[in-house]
Amino acid sequence: MSRRAESCVADEVYARDRETLYSAEPIVVSEFDRSIWIMAITQETVLSVPDISCEHCVKTINGALGALPGIELVKTDIPTRTVQLRYDPAQVSMEQIEATLDDEGYSVAK
Secondary structure (H helix, E strand, O other): OOHHHHEEEEEEEEEEOOEEEEEEEEEEOOHHHHHHHHHHHOEEEEEEOOOOOOHHHHHHHHHHHHOOOOEEEEEEEOOOOEEEEEEOOOOOOHHHHHHHHHHOOOOOOO
């Protein structure tokens, strides 16, 4: 990846002696920094979904939730009857996630 692609331009604001200086200097963002930034805007949760019983359930749940905007990861586990999610709460709410599961015939245990 080129340096240009690796960098982003950020407005940096410095306050000094009641003066404000604005600059748009390119800064390099490493993969580590990028992963921290992604973790800061996403949430992970594990939902208990007692009606999960087979591969059909897994495909239905993964397909329905994976189609929602802001869903980054869906892992449905049959033995534990759980769904692990990583999502961006600015794009999708837990209420939308639960409603989508309900529309597919799966309830979330509270």
